[in-house]
Amino acid sequence: MTFKIPFSGRAHAFTEEEIAVMVEAAREAVPLTQGRYLQAFETAFRGYAGVEHAFALCNATAALEIAAQLCRFQPGDEVIIPSHTFTASAYPFAKKGAKLVWSDIDPATRVVTAEGIAACITPRTKAIVVVHLYGFGADMPAIMALAEVHGLLVIEDTAQALGVEIDGRRAGSFGHFGVFSFHSHKNITTLGEGGMLAVRDPAVAAIVPMLRHNGHCAFPGERDDYWVPAMGNVDLPELDGEPLMPNNYCLGEVECAVGAKLLERSDAMNAEKRDRALRVIDALAGYPELAFHRVDDARHNYHLLVARVGNGWRDRFIRTMAREHGIQCVVQYYPLNRYPLYRKLGFGEAACPHADDFFDNMVSLPFHHALADDQLAVVVEAAGRTIEALRAEG
Template sequence: MDIKVNFSGRAIRYTEEEIAVVVDVMRNADTLTQGVHMRDFESKFAAYQGVAPGSCFVTMNGVSALELSAQLCRFKPGDEVVMPSHTFTASAYPYIKKGATMVWADVDLLTRVVTAETIEKAITPRTRAVVVVHLYGYVADMTAIAALCKERGLILIEDAAQAIGSVVDGKKAGSFGDMSIFSFHSHKNLTTLGEGGMLYVRDPKLAALVPTLRHNGHCGFDYERPDYWKPAMGNVDLPMLDGEPMQPNNYCLGEVECALGAKLLERIDSINDEKRARALRFIDALADFPELEFHRVDSPRHNYHLLAARMTTGVEARDRFIRTMFNEKGVKCVVQYIPLDRYDYYRRLGMGTANCPNADTFFDSMISFPFQHWLTEEEFDYMLTSTREVLASLR
């Protein structure tokens, strides 16, 4: 098959200025990890998010940030985490590794994210934390969800891996929770050479632990030393939180990636705006095909990290559409985010039961179109024309 429009694993192309930043760090950085570019990226990211200085921490990927957030929850036996069933597996398993049990929450059928109502249905006396995933780039109703979590005394964590730059109620995705995470994976609107992540921690007491937890327990000595090399170049300690030991990790990101991330913050809003404008063009051009249901949002609340739709005429029609688009038009659409309760991994752990009819309905009829930022106008127009032709042929 001659693929004319591929579902690429790479979201953006870098500008010459961005490439120059990478080359400069490669040539001139005094250290290639844990240096000035890491601190600069963290500082600029906090400013971009509108959160307190010193509350954002670079990690080697989004999962590392999730692992740290799970560690800071300090789960006890029997603790539960409310988690959308319709998300990527990395949103969930770090919390299981730290001792929590997943309780699956349904999503809204149109927005494809959880709501305060679907979360409340999943809360039990054992609930310790709630994870809200801003899937596809759309921010959930965080004002209502934050109020619910505050009322119930629950830790609120935002998985904003796909939603950098999206805004609701005047605040950025990832600025509502007690903690939040971001991903700079190859698929994301901001990507630091394929991998990268960020953790936001609201509580200064918890935030103070993150550098040591992130970097092998390394820290400074708490006294003045006459010789900088004695008793060692630096200390390694066991971080403690309320008398409880916290085991360290190595979740560091290199200086090259950090410098690139800081530079990309200068154009992430324009990337989001351009993707949103193109998504709306695609959606509006298919308005006379109601069998393909999109989530149309003409505001910064959606950054259109992905362009997904639901085939309202059912699973068989969805499968015929994808098959025809690929075999006859060379356009590779995909299906994403099987409800996690269906995976063998979660079933083997006794977490294979869910009451999430909207998640099931959406996944079983969803289509994700190629939507990398660097898609050419010719490819975009061809995909749109092909979509119209295939939909018409299936009527």
């Protein structure tokens, strides 16, 4: 089906200045990975996110893989993860040997809460994954207080919440690890893929460059001949005496160059998206069958614009929007426990009624920074007309 307004796979356009930065890096970067643009991006990101240690990676899943690796799970250890999220929030922890325990979401905010997490904690719980889904920041002060009482590690999946503020601090700066995404769909994109890992503990942060880049490190001591015994050393990163296998999760120099440049307008793009989201929500306020989450401050960046469709009308709403108006709405974040992957791993059971109810009735409207105002007006008009048609049908 061809859509007049598709659900875009690209979050934003690049300015001519940003394109010029890409071209400059493509011409001048030596090498094309692990160079000065990487250092510049990480430095800029640390200042932007308010974190002490940040490492650019090829994508956010790689960041989650390293975070899971650094949790150093033992047999029987559990990690609490929302059932309503993207699969990459979960499977890296299963790969590293953790038992996945699904947490429900709050029906109003669509993210996990300290109360919901507390209900999942057992003596075997080792870590909590908090996902700031749809661009809304979860209550991190309460969650961190809970984690401290129980001695738990906290991983913030901030893939959709770059720049979001919670009590004056950036999302991703509260937990022991903060994970950020620069995928094509996200708030800013480093040419389709990219990620960042923030690490709180300096001792843990010290080994991330080796984990990221094949165990590469310097030979100890001074060398008279730089090529003896070899140009570079390779070793096993160690944490508290425990060796960890390295990975290859590097991000290229051109991507790092554009990432550093995009950070300069990230807050402006978030503010523009939030303003437009609020205009849509307010324009559709006369249609309570579409229940949005309205937040008019920096705690929400409206990475996505989602609503719960009432009366069991979700599928009829999407069908009418697509077939009558040419607008592609989508449904996102199938509860992970329903997927064959997690059922086959033994994680097919969950007591998450709010997550189930929201997924079964949710719709995500076309909404990205590059969507023109006149296109957005068409979406709003079509949504209203669709609800009116469904009311008439009964």
